[in-house]
Amino acid sequence: MDDLVQRFLNGERRALARVISRVENQTAEGREYLRALFPHSGKAHTIGVTGGAGAGKSTLTGALAAEYRRRGHTVGIVAVDPSSPFSHGAILGDRIRMQDLALDPGVYVRSMASRGALGGLAPTIDDVVSVMDAFGFDYVLIETVGAGQDEVEVAGTALTTILVNNPGTGDDIQAMKAGIIEIADVLVVNKADHPGADILVSQLQALLSLAPAGSRRPAIVKTTAIKGEGLDRVADAVAEHRQYLETSGQLAEQRGIDARHQVLAIARAILLERIRQGTPEAELNALVERVANRELDPHTAAEALAAAVTA
Amino acid sequence: MSAPTAAKIRVLIAKPGLDGHDRGAKVVARALRDGGCEVIYTGIRQTPQMIAEAALQEDVDVVGLSILSGAHLELFPRVVDELKSRGVDDVLLFCGGIIPEEDTRALEALGFKAIFRPGTNTQDIVKFVYEHVQK
Numbered sequence: 115m116d117d118l119v120q121r122f123l124n125g126e127r128r129a130l131a132r133v134i135s136r137v138e139n140q141t142a143e144g145r146e147y148l149r150a151l152f153p154h155s156g157k158a159h160t161i162g163v164t165g166g167a168g169a170g171k172s173t174l175t176g177a178l179a180a181e182y183r184r185r186g187h188t189v190g191i192v193a194v195d196p197s198s199p200f201s202h203g204a205i206l207g208d209r210i211r212m213q214d215l216a217l218d219p220g221v222y223v224r225s226m227a228s229r230g231a232l233g234g235l236a237p238t239i240d241d242v243v244s245v246m247d248a249f250g251f252d253y254v255l256i257e258t259v260g261a262g263q264d265e266v267e268v269a270g271t272a273l274t275t276i277l278v279n280n281p282g283t284g285d286d287i288q289a290m291k292a293g294i295i296e297i298a299d300v301l302v303v304n305k306a307d308h309p310g311a312d313i314l315v316s317q318l319q320a321l322l323s324l325a326p327a328g329s330r331r332p333a334i335v336k337t338t339a340i341k342g343e344g345l346d347r348v349a350d351a352v353a354e355h356r357q358y359l360e361t362s363g364q365l366a367e368q369r370g371i372d373a374r375h376q377v378l379a380i381a382r383a384i385l386l387e388r389i390r391q392g393t394p395e396a397e398l399n400a401l402v403e404r405v406a407n408r409e410l411d412p413h414t415a416a417e418a419l420a421a422a423v424t425a
Numbered sequence: 426m427s428a429p430t431a432a433k434i435r436v437l438i439a440k441p442g443l444d445g446h447d448r449g450a451k452v453v454a455r456a457l458r459d460g461g462c463e464v465i466y467t468g469i470r471q472t473p474q475m476i477a478e479a480a481l482q483e484d485v486d487v488v489g490l491s492i493l494s495g496a497h498l499e500l501f502p503r504v505v506d507e508l509k510s511r512g513v514d515d516v517l518l519f520c521g522g523i524i525p526e527e528d529t530r531a532l533e534a535l536g537f538k539a540i541f542r543p544g545t546n547t548q549d550i551v552k553f554v555y556e557h558v559q560k
Contacts, residue, residue: 128512131484139432202429203458210468216475222482227463230429237430
């Protein structure tokens with residue numbers, strides 16, 4: 115291994131940038147770097163910011179980072195935008211909303227493309243967050259792809275999940291549906307200067323009151339992120355959640371769950387890769403064709419593929 | 426086409442200076458996206474320091490600068506200096522916009538490998554990037 119790890123540990127930002135690329139590209143080198151750096155991670159508080167497209171995630175993420183800077187903390191940001199399902203290219207535009215942080219030496223912003231991952235994040239997000247964490251940022255903020263009702267992966271990557279809502283985007287039944295709202299540790303009502311913000315707050319409160327007794331109720335915070343309003347209360351709500359995780363013993367439990375999830379996800383990816391590598395293209399094509407022609411069901415075909423490499 | 430998870434060419438498209446005409450930059454960003462690149466677009470009114478810092482943090486392979494104000498000989502050398510001072514000395518540089526022919530040499534001397542003027546076929550820009558960067 116070259117001196118990149120040493121330069122990384124010395125706090126050189128270019129080394130961080132290089133390591134992230136290797137890790138993101140899933141190279142053998144990247145895995146070596148991760149192995150060396152992973153023991154240095156686990157100190158940062160990780161915060162996921164999720165919500166619909168245009169909800170104000172990037173603006174809120176930038177404004178929250180600015181709030182942490184005012185409080186004397188350093189911040190790493192990983193912002194994910196979607197890859198094209200056709201060209202696999204991407205436009206990564208989250209930095210546009212984070213201009214004020216552009217030259218702050220205590221902030222590092224990295225854009226990531228989702229590279230085919232479902233669930234609002236990227237295939238290597240956990241590794242990239244670990245690398246950011248190992249670099250020594252006090253907070254690592256993870257901004258998801260614009261998420262709808264079911265992109266809940268971020269809860270397994272971040273310790274605190276912030277769900278960004280907007281007024282005027284649906285009735286209270288939307289909020290009652292299962293899915294993304296269940297993963298929120300902090301509920302933000304952003305664009306609170308728009309009509310309907312107070313109605314949304316009371317709808318969310320009514321919804322939370324239906325939760326089983328004894329369960330933790332997420333804080334609801336109104337923000338106008340573009341004006342920097344309400345971010346102090348968001349940071350306070352995150353701190354309160356962190357406190358709760360520590361005193362309730364859930365922090366250790368959560369880390370265990372996340373680690374299990376991470377290991378299984380990687381194992382799944384390795385197995386899939388082995389199946390791909392171990393199956394001649396012609397054989398795969400033949401199987402797929404039989405499925406397309408309805409001669410074989412997809413489960414039997416997949417079993418045949420899996421059996422070939424696990425036998 | 427490569428697998429979705431495979432390494433991609435990362436391109437920073439940036440607009441230094443004060444002109445707010447970013448249609449050209451957006452068209453180029455979109456063409457590179459459709460060509461399979463990951464394009465970081467930072468918006469208008471970027472200082473040379475902001476562009477260089479974004480290039481460093483995003484670990485891009487390519488930096489494309491768009492300018493229509495006529496200040497390219499003023500701003501581009503500063504972008505190149507800021508990149509160098511951060512040790513970002515191995516990126517492919519190209520530029521586009523309203524850039525007179527007589528400035529071509531000066532920009533080539535700065536390290537710009539191509540200048541794309543109005544009327545350029547965007548496919549030529551995609552081709553240029555893929556010819557110069559291996560992933």
